[in-house]
Amino acid sequence: MNVRADQLLSLTHSILLAWGMREGDAKITAELMVETDLRAIDSHGVSMLIMYEKMRERGTLNMKPTRTVVRDTPVLALIDADAGLGHPVAREAMLMACDKARNYGIGAVGVRNSHHFGATGLYAEMAATQGLLGLVTSSTSVASVIPTHGAEPLLGTNPIAFAAPGNRHPPFLLDMSTSTVAVNKVKVYALNGIDLPAGWVVDGRGQYVTDSALALALCHAQKDGGVTPLGGGVDTGGHKGYGLSLMVQILSSALTGGSFSPVRNRQGVGSVPHNIGHFFLAIDPVAFRSEGEFEQDVDEVFDILKNSTPINSHQPVQVPGDPERASRTERELNGIPMPEALLTHLRAIADNAGVPYALAEA
Secondary structure (H helix, E strand, O other): OEEOHHHHHHHHHHHHHHOOOOHHHHHHHHHHHHHHHHOOOHHHOHHHHHHHHHHHHHOOOOOOOOOEEEEEOOOEEEEEOOOOOHHHHHHHHHHHHHHHHHHHOEEEEEEEEEOOOOOHHHHHHHHHOOOOEEEEEEOOOOOOEOOOOOOOOOEOOOOEEEEEOOOOOOOEEEEEOOEOOOHHHHHHHHHHOOOOOOOOEEOOOOOEOOOHHHHHHHHHHOOOOEEOEOOOOHHHOHHHHHHHHHHHHHHHHHOOOOOOHHHHHHHOOOOOOOOEEEEEEEEOHHHOOOOOHHHHHHHHHHHHHHOOOOOOOOOOOOOOOHHHHHHHHHHHHHOEEOOHHHHHHHHHHHHHHOOOOOOOEO
16 A cells, blocks of 8 residues: 555654654654655664564663753764654764864764664755765674674674765765665565565575565574675675674774674663664865855766766766665655554554554555
8 A cells, every 4th residue: 555655654653653753853854764765765764663562562762862962062962762763863974074064174073872763864964965974884883793704693783974065966865774775674574574685695605585574584683694794795896795794883883882782782670771883973064165066066967977978878877866765756756665564563563652643555
């Protein structure tokens, strides 16, 4: 069924309020979640309510956090998120980094003691819409990715996003996990009952697992096997994805005081907050070049790429950010497609929260 974005926004907002989230945080979180679905990043949108409900029931998620700025200098800051959901604090941190960058050319803000914050690219894009470059990284709560030559999952999918403004063109927006695929995309395949491509998930012996339901269970078991690093095996560059994942872990958590999942899981007793770490960097191009020169060069790069000869005339060369913008236009018009399994979950979540379920065909 295709669902209207405004209906999905209303339902999500109501559920978050029923869970005890403050109005401002609930509004920001719901808007970012539905925006993610509009861009066809279904793995990180409203389907995450399934996981958030479980986190809340287990007592790992603080629905009314008091965020604290632990350190603050003209160009750097560190925020403690008080075990709250990551969307509001991530927005706050990125906007703070942007303010510092406009004043001093560069701004970096770290966040610790956070939880899942949705699609990484949305926060990097916040910088680009202000004429700044944005870089965002985040650790994750689940150790689902196996290191190169390993059989045991020790790393998260550890996403990275980068955005840069153009002038005539929309911003460049790269948003990717440092694994072959995000675990939440495996979840989307399982919700739709579709087999996985070979190479996304392997068992403890390195054998491909293509049954999406079995693969999802394997990823969450965190015992052996899991998602491959970006690139897969060594022969296809998987060691590079492994290195990128470690870089993200260091920037997001070692630098901010966030946790490393294997250590947290060993030390934790009972319901332990995820203590996810995020890192936000904003750069003002005017600190390097005269006004408008950077954007002009970005536009020229895009012009050459977009006007280059494609293999298939029906599939032109694009730049990162184009597919999501196209999906947003289409879904705003025709609604957000949602599988029956997800709608069933949302109805149950709404019932549990005492919220009216009012999703209808767009």
